[in-house]
Amino acid sequence: DIVMTQSPDSLAVSLGERATINCKSSQSVLYSSNNKNYLAWYQQKPGQPPNLLIYWASTRESGVPDRFSGSGSGTDFTLTISSLQAEDVAVYYCQQYYSTPYTFGQGTKLAIK
Amino acid sequence: EVQLVESGGGLVQPGGSLRLSCAASGFTFSTYWMHWVRQAPGEGLVWVSRISSDGSSTTYADSVKGRFTISRDNAKSTLYLQMNSLRAEDTAVYYCARRTIAAAGGGFDYWGQGTLVTVSS
Numbered sequence: 001d002i003v004m005t006q007s008p009d010s011l012a013v014s015l016g017e018r019a020t021i022n023c024k025s026s027q028s029v030l031y032s033s034n035n036k037n038y039l040a041w042y043q044q045k046p047g048q049p050p051n052l053l054i055y056w057a058s059t060r061e062s063g064v065p066d067r068f069s070g071s072g073s074g075t076d077f078t079l080t081i082s083s084l085q086a087e088d089v090a091v092y093y094c095q096q097y098y099s100t101p102y103t104f105g106q107g108t109k110l111a112i113k
Numbered sequence: 114e115v116q117l118v119e120s121g122g123g124l125v126q127p128g129g130s131l132r133l134s135c136a137a138s139g140f141t142f143s144t145y146w147m148h149w150v151r152q153a154p155g156e157g158l159v160w161v162s163r164i165s166s167d168g169s170s171t172t173y174a175d176s177v178k179g180r181f182t183i184s185r186d187n188a189k190s191t192l193y194l195q196m197n198s199l200r201a202e203d204t205a206v207y208y209c210a211r212r213t214i215a216a217a218g219g220g221f222d223y224w225g226q227g228t229l230v231t232v233s234s
Contacts, residue, residue, distance in 0.1 A: 040220035042158075049208050049227055050150075050158060055218035093158055097212070097219050100172045102148070102160040 002026050002096050006105035012113040019081040021108045023094035028074045031098065038098035041070055041079045044107075045090045053092075054079065086112065115139040115223045117209050122228030129199050129232070135192040135209030135225055142190035143167070146212045148221060149183060149194050151205035151230075161207070162194065177203075199232045206230075 003026040013019040029038045037057035042050035052061045054070035057077055067082045081088055089112060094105040121133040135147070149161040162173045162183040171183050182195040192209050206227040213222045 038219060040218075042221075044158075049210075049224035050221070051224075052220045052222050055213070055220035059218060061218075061220070061222065095158070095160075095220075100160075100163065101174045102163075104158040104160065107157045 001101055002029065002099060002103050004094055004096055004103050004105040006092075006094060006108050008108060009106065010109040010111070012111045013081075013084045014113045015086065016083050017113075019084050019088070019110055021079045021092050021094075021110070023072075023077040023079070023105050025075045025077075025096055029096045029098035030074050037073050037077070038096055039070075039072070039077050040095045040097060041068075042093045042095065043088075043090045044093065050093065081110075084110075084112070115211070117211065117223055117225035119207065119209055119225040119228035122207065122230045124231045124233065125199055126234050127200060127232055130195070130197045131199065131230060133194040133196065133207055133209075133228055133230070135194075137190045137192065137209075137211075140211070142185075143187035145214070147185060147192045148210045148212055149192075150208045150210055150221070150224075151203075152208070152227070153202075153205040156205075159205075163212070164192070196230070199230075201232050204230060204232045 005024045007022045039057040041054040044050045058070045069080050071078050091107045116138045118136045148163045164183045180198045184193045208227045209225045210221040211223040
C-alpha cells in the first residue's frame with residue numbers, strides 16, 4: 001500500500017497570510033503513460049463531506065478559488081493557500097489514486113492565528 | 114444537480130450486518146466508478162471499496178475484505194455496501210463518492226453527506 005504522510009498535523013496562520021501543507025507518498029504516484037500525478041487534495045469542514053480542491057496534483061477543480069494551488073511531482077506535493085480567508089478553516093487531506101487502496105494522508109487541521 | 118444520498122446506517126451489535134445504500138441522481142450513474150470511504154469519529158478518511166461502472170470489477174481494503182460486498186443497480190442508480198461480521202472498529206460515517214472519469218482527473222468530485230454506522234453491544 002502507498003502510505004501518504006502529511007505535515008504538519010496542524011497549522012495556524014493569520015488572515016491574509018500564506019498557508020502551506022505538505023504531503024509525501026511512500027512511492028511515486030506519477031503515471032508514466034500520461035505524465036500525470038494521481039494525487040488529489042480535499043477540504044473538509046466540520047459536519048460536512050470532503051470537497052475536492054485539486055486533482056492531478058496541480059489542477060484546480062471547477063469553482064475552487066484561485067488562492068488554492070497544488071504543486072509537486074513523484075512523491076512530494078504541496079497545497080498552498082496564498083491568502084488565508086476565514087472560510088478556509090478546515091481539515092485538508094491529500095489522497096493518492098494511483099493504485100488501490102486509494103490512501104489518504106492523516107489530515108492537516110488549519111486554524112486562524 | 115448531482116446528488117448522492119446515503120441511507121441504511123444505524124446501531125448494530127458486533128457480528129451483525131447492515132446494508133448501506135447510496136441513491137444517485139443528476140448524472141448518468143452507469144458511466145461512473147463509485148467508491149465507499151469511511152471516517153471514524155474524530156479520525157481521518159479511509160478508502161473502503163470501489164466498483165466499476167458496469168459492476169464487473171470490485172476492490173476492497175484489506176480491513177473489510179471477505180466481510181463487505183459492494184454492488185450497484187444501474188437501473189435504479191443506486192450503490193450498495195453489504196456489511197457482515199461487523200466489528201467495533203467499523204464504527205464510522207460511511208460516504209459514497211463518485212470518481213471522475215479518467216480524462217477529467219480521477220479525483221472524487223461528488224460525495225454524499227454520509228451515514229453513521231455504530232457497532233456496539
